[in-house]
Amino acid sequence: MTHRTVGHPAGLPDDPRASVTAPTPECPVEITLAALHGRWTTLVVRELLRGDRSYSELRAALPMLSDKVLSDRLAQLGKAGVVARDRRPGWPPRVRYALTSSGHRLGPVLQALWDWGAEVST
Amino acid sequence: MTHRTVGHPAGLPDDPRASVTAPTPECPVEITLAALHGRWTTLVVRELLRGDRSYSELRAALPMLSDKVLSDRLAQLGKAGVVARDRRPGWPPRVRYALTSSGHRLGPVLQALWDWGAEVST
DNA sequence: CTGAATCCCTGCCGATACTG
DNA sequence: CAGTATCGGCAGGGATTCAG
Numbered sequence: 001m002t003h004r005t006v007g008h009p010a011g012l013p014d015d016p017r018a019s020v021t022a023p024t025p026e027c028p029v030e031i032t033l034a035a036l037h038g039r040w041t042t043l044v045v046r047e048l049l050r051g052d053r054s055y056s057e058l059r060a061a062l063p064m065l066s067d068k069v070l071s072d073r074l075a076q077l078g079k080a081g082v083v084a085r086d087r088r089p090g091w092p093p094r095v096r097y098a099l100t101s102s103g104h105r106l107g108p109v110l111q112a113l114w115d116w117g118a119e120v121s122t
Numbered sequence: 123m124t125h126r127t128v129g130h131p132a133g134l135p136d137d138p139r140a141s142v143t144a145p146t147p148e149c150p151v152e153i154t155l156a157a158l159h160g161r162w163t164t165l166v167v168r169e170l171l172r173g174d175r176s177y178s179e180l181r182a183a184l185p186m187l188s189d190k191v192l193s194d195r196l197a198q199l200g201k202a203g204v205v206a207r208d209r210r211p212g213w214p215p216r217v218r219y220a221l222t223s224s225g226h227r228l229g230p231v232l233q234a235l236w237d238w239g240a241e242v243s244t
Numbered sequence: 245c246t247g248a249a250t251c252c253c254t255g256c257c258g259a260t261a262c263t264g
Numbered sequence: 265c266a267g268t269a270t271c272g273g274c275a276g277g278g279a280t281t282c283a284g
Contacts, residue, residue, distance in 0.1 A: 015240075018168070022186045028239030029164050029232060035242075039145050039257070042155070046140070055266050064144045066258055071267055081242055092265045093264085102242050110151060112234035117150030118137075120157075120203055120224050161277070177246050188278055193247055214245045215284080 032109065035080035040065050042113075044073050045099070045106055048083065052098035082106065154231065157202035162187050164235075166195050167221070167228055170205065174220035204228065 017027050024030060036042055040062065047053060047061050058070060074097060077083040082103040086096040099106075139149050146152060158164055162184065169175060169183050180192060196219060199205040204225040208218040221228075 018236075020165070021184055023161050023165065026243075028236045028243060031239030031243055032235040033158070033164070035239075036155070042151050043142070043145065062143055066260095067267070068259085068269090069257060072257085074267095093267090095266065102238075105238060105241065109234045109238050112231045113154040114140075114150045116224075116227060116231050117153030117157075119227065121148075121150060121153055188280095189247070190249090190279080191277060194277080196247095209246095215247090217246065 031080075035077065035082055036106075036109075038069075038073065038076065040069055041073055041076070042110060044070070044077065045082065045103070045110065048097060048099045048103065049107055049110075052086075052096045054094065054096055058097065077103070153202075157199065157204055158228075158231075160191075160195065160198065162191055163195050163198070164232060166192070166199065167204065167225070168232065170219060170221045170225065171229060171232075174208075174218045176216065176218055180219065199225070 020027055025034070036045070043062055043065075044058065047058060053061070055070070055074075058074075059065065059067070062070075074083060074085075078085060081100055083097055084100050084103075086098065088094045088096070142149055147156070158167070165184055165187075166180065169180060175183070177192070177196075180196075181187065181189075184192075196205060196207075200207060203222055205219055206222050206225075208220065210216045210218070
């Protein structure tokens, strides 16, 4: 565990953004939650944590996920800098989705989310 | 950091729930995201990480937060086992909200969310 | 002081159909 | 194969009002 500054009992950052009094897109916590926001998002990330995938492979891995939501999620994760698209030339179209370096750094974040949820559910 | 099993490159848990193919309330990640779900939720938790608060103190600390959403959030966090209500006898009614032990354990979770968002926003 | 009830509006997401 | 277009149902959340 990291060092804890007196006056920040829970290890909250000593950063002006830690004092905002309303939800704002500049808050780092909001940035992360926005990247992970929405149904299916964490499952898509989990799938990509296991390796790069094509669109069809993602659909096959998550059969109940509709085309619309999958492309929504991939666009959202792309804009958030989590996922990169690799379009290869030729026919039929072949596109690979892979996590960026930022995307890989979501691993510990998901781990933290998992750990808390696992402990409270026991 | 915890030990990483081969075949789980990102440190994903070796747990059957890590293989679900659809969003489910039993998934620990979903449990945590459900607890933190919704606008204002993390700000309420942050406020309580600094110490217990009354209803009015929370309203004063988060002036743009409406009564409806505040009581929604306190109920949500109560059901999630994050926040405990302490109602004291007498008049006028005095109620204190405080984090449970589970609630305090959200500190590292918010820290992880903060760290990722802070790094990608640089 | 501490909330709950209501109203309404917006945005999410699921299903279906269609395109390069 | 890899998506986009469109529509409809439903839940989230803001403002206001009322209650214990």
